[in-house]
Amino acid sequence: MAAPNPSQQAGEGDFPYWLVALFVIGAAIAALILASGLYSQVFRTVVTGLGITVMVTLIGFTLATALGLVIALLGLSDYRALRQFSRFYIELIRGIPVLVLLFYIAFVGAPGFVYAWNVLASPLIEQGIIDPLLVRDVSLMWRAIIALTIAYSAFIAEIFRAGIQSVDKGQVEAAKALGLSRFQRFRLVVFPQALRVIFPPLSNDFVAMVKDSSLVSVLGVADITQMGKIYAAGSFRFFETYSIVAYIYLVLTIGLSLVLRQVERRMRQAPVKSQV
Numbered sequence: 001m002a003a004p005n006p007s008q009q010a011g012e013g014d015f016p017y018w019l020v021a022l023f024v025i026g027a028a029i030a031a032l033i034l035a036s037g038l039y040s041q042v043f044r045t046v047v048t049g050l051g052i053t054v055m056v057t058l059i060g061f062t063l064a065t066a067l068g069l070v071i072a073l074l075g076l077s078d079y080r081a082l083r084q085f086s087r088f089y090i091e092l093i094r095g096i097p098v099l100v101l102l103f104y105i106a107f108v109g110a111p112g113f114v115y116a117w118n119v120l121a122s123p124l125i126e127q128g129i130i131d132p133l134l135v136r137d138v139s140l141m142w143r144a145i146i147a148l149t150i151a152y153s154a155f156i157a158e159i160f161r162a163g164i165q166s167v168d169k170g171q172v173e174a175a176k177a178l179g180l181s182r183f184q185r186f187r188l189v190v191f192p193q194a195l196r197v198i199f200p201p202l203s204n205d206f207v208a209m210v211k212d213s214s215l216v217s218v219l220g221v222a223d224i225t226q227m228g229k230i231y232a233a234g235s236f237r238f239f240e241t242y243s244i245v246a247y248i249y250l251v252l253t254i255g256l257s258l259v260l261r262q263v264e265r266r267m268r269q270a271p272v273k274s275q276v
Contacts, residue, residue, distance in 0.1 A: 022254060029247050042244045049227035050248070055212045056141065060148035061206055065147060068156030075161055086157070093154035099215055100148070105147040105206060106219055110138045114147065144216035152209060156202065163198035165189055196267055203260035207253050214249070224248055 033039045075086030093101070117133050124130045167190050175185040217226035224245055232241040 001192040015074075016172065022250075026247075026251065030125075033244070038237070042237065042240050043248075045108065045231045046228045046241070046244050046248060047169075047222055048099060049222050051217075052141070052221060052223040053095065053210070053213050053252075054220070054268035056145055056148070056216055057210050059211070060145045061152065061209050063145070063149040064152035064156055064209075065202070067153035069160050070163065071153060072160035075157065076164060090154045090157055093150060096151075098151045098212055099218070101151050102144060102215055102218065105150065106143040111135050111148075114138060125239075139218045139236040141216065141221045144219055144221055150207060152178050155205060159198055159201045159205070160194075161272060163194035166197045167193045199265055199267060203257075203264065204270075206260070207257055210253055210256065211249060 037148050071086050071089055074082045075090070077083055077086075096104075113135075114133050114135050116123065121133075125132050163260040164186075171189055171193065172185060175189045180188065213223060214225040216223055217229060220226065226252060228241045232238045235241070
């Protein structure tokens with residue numbers, strides 16, 4: 001008796017009935033939005049926050065990925081102090097809820113940064129070369145982006161660490177024997193192979209940040225959720241408004257998940273090309 005295909009065991013060969021069901025439901029809601037004046041008005045109002053949601057997600061995730069990679073590399077350093085700092089940062093940030101961190105960065109971190117800036121720049125301020133920085137000069141949107149960056153960087157650092165450590169030690173030793181520097185070994189040998197392990201959880205975090213970007217609404221940033229809150233508070237149409245908000249987030253996250261899943265499948269099928 002032939003052994004079952006691992007992809008079939010994972011359910012990858014199944015027909016995506018769940019996707020068909022979601023598509024039918026989504027099409028029905030889209031038709032309702034087009035046919036109903038009320039739902040159309042709610043949709044036009046809420047969708048104005050889409051640009052802010054996309055911008056916060058893209059900037060926040062890009063910065064979080066860069067910071068997470070740095071923290072992961074510090075954790076793999078030969079120096080104990082750097083490894084301890086990396087572990088301290090990861091455990092500290094992962095233990096704080098994202099919403100609490102958002103409030104802390106917005107209402108504690110931003111004023112602290114402004115105070116430190118004014119102290120350091122006091123000679124220039126006293127001479128009238130530059131004006132003192134005020135707390136209101138620090139955009140609420142950027143406070144939210146920084147908070148999401150810090151929150152997600154700790155989780156992404158662990159993803160990078162696991163991916164890098166999954167590479168066969170023999171590959172690294174062979175690269176050493178060829179006389180490659182540590183940076184060359186990472187760029188040419190380790191990272192291309194680790195990327196296959198890193199990409200799936202990293203893409204999951206990207207989708208999660210799309211949803212967690214809704215937390216910026218607590219600071220009054222005009223994203224999808226905030227626009228929905230404003231409309232619902234003024235019209236008392238809570239059911240219609242939050243149904244549309246949920247619908248837009250579902251379209252974003254499911255569409256993005258499908259695209260990333262296709263990229264992941266192609267990465268699994270393509271051979272790893274070492275540049276050595």
